[in-house]
Amino acid sequence: MSSGKAAVFFGPGKPFEIREVPVPDVEPDAVLIRVSLANVCGSDLHFWRGDAPLRLPEDGWIYGHEMTGRVARLGARVKTDSLGRPIKEGDRVAYTYFYPCGRCYACLANEPAACPAKIERPLGPSQFPHFHGAFAEYYYLRSRGAIFVVPDSLPDELVAPVNCALSQVIFGLDRAGLAFGGSVVIQGAGGLGIQAAAVAKDMGAATVIVVDQLPGRLELARAFGADHTINVKEVADRRERVNLVRKWTGGAGADVACDFVGFPHVIPEGIEMLRSGGTYLEIGTISRGAKIELEPSLLVWGSKKIVGVIQYDPGVIPRALDFLVRNRTRWPFDRLISHKYPLEDINKAFAEAEWHSKDTTTITRAALVP
Numbered sequence: 001m002s003s004g005k006a007a008v009f010f011g012p013g014k015p016f017e018i019r020e021v022p023v024p025d026v027e028p029d030a031v032l033i034r035v036s037l038a039n040v041c042g043s044d045l046h047f048w049r050g051d052a053p054l055r056l057p058e059d060g061w062i063y064g065h066e067m068t069g070r071v072a073r074l075g076a077r078v079k080t081d082s083l084g085r086p087i088k089e090g091d092r093v094a095y096t097y098f099y100p101c102g103r104c105y106a107c108l109a110n111e112p113a114a115c116p117a118k119i120e121r122p123l124g125p126s127q128f129p130h131f132h133g134a135f136a137e138y139y140y141l142r143s144r145g146a147i148f149v150v151p152d153s154l155p156d157e158l159v160a161p162v163n164c165a166l167s168q169v170i171f172g173l174d175r176a177g178l179a180f181g182g183s184v185v186i187q188g189a190g191g192l193g194i195q196a197a198a199v200a201k202d203m204g205a206a207t208v209i210v211v212d213q214l215p216g217r218l219e220l221a222r223a224f225g226a227d228h229t230i231n232v233k234e235v236a237d238r239r240e241r242v243n244l245v246r247k248w249t250g251g252a253g254a255d256v257a258c259d260f261v262g263f264p265h266v267i268p269e270g271i272e273m274l275r276s277g278g279t280y281l282e283i284g285t286i287s288r289g290a291k292i293e294l295e296p297s298l299l300v301w302g303s304k305k306i307v308g309v310i311q312y313d314p315g316v317i318p319r320a321l322d323f324l325v326r327n328r329t330r331w332p333f334d335r336l337i338s339h340k341y342p343l344e345d346i347n348k349a350f351a352e353a354e355w356h357s358k359d360t361t362t363i364t365r366a367a368l369v370p
Helices: 042-049 162-175 191-202 215-223 238-248 264-272 296-302 316-327 343-353
Strands: 003-008 017-022 031-039 067-074 092-095 138-141 147-149 183-187 207-212 228-231 254-259 274-282 305-308 339-342 366-369
Touching (some): 017 343, 031 092, 067 138, 067 162, 092 162, 092 316, 147 316, 162 254, 162 274, 191 207, 207 215, 207 238, 215 228, 228 238, 264 274, 264 296, 274 296, 339 343, 343 366
Parallel strands (some): 183 254, 207 228, 254 274, 339 366
Antiparallel strands (some): 003 017, 031 067, 031 138, 067 092, 092 147
């Protein structure tokens, strides 16, 4: 049996270790993918920091999820991608990293994004199919995963964020009800927030406002369609920030506001920036146990809604790919992945991508090349 390299995580404060992991035999409805690029997502940094406590297996965890690659081996029954198009070894593909069960209340209600079983507990590299995450030479797409052949016109650097950041914001803004001519506040100008600005513009938003504390990210947000930006270090007063949003939205407040930061203290401010009847989209905060103080009457008197999204429906991926083909020259997508590292340098990649403890980074998105 052959093997492949993987970066194994043993917990916060501990270095990743590069290990040789056995390449499994491919089941009839599964696909083995040779990973081309694996991005360090904001949620990956949360796990690395220890913001989201986990019980890890003794042999560690291969994680990461924002990735793209080429088909290495097809299961015997796999002849087409999830849209029925022919697929063969060597094809470039985009694919899900979660597996709706198909046998729960959410799945039966045609809401696979809400399936509580679709993300399983961390599995160690000794557990079949061994390659459980993106930070490795291979990824094993199990039988319930969705897979899509990638258009030739899109380079890997544009495709890598599709199965997380891009599909997530397309699905989330749709769920939040962002309408043509509407207004949106985006809290956080990382990978999700930057792409959310472009997606909102593509959906016909008239006013896109991005809030962050890193000047370089705010500049990139403007390049991706933001009409206004707020640097929270320059506009330090919360009331002043809320008033700016109201000024830029005709006095009403935003139709939609979104948490793409991942630290819950931003949520009350985002809710305050909404118009009466507006919707708050919560995607960023995955850390269990993180709490905020919230005055429920503000939701009642303001007729405001909160929508939580953990993942997207798999059918969003081809829509995301079409979005990139359509807008390839409209926005500078080549700036999204700012730094590349070999897989062996994963510890350096995480350390340099970290921004929370030092409040700065020159990295928009770090990518690992297995």
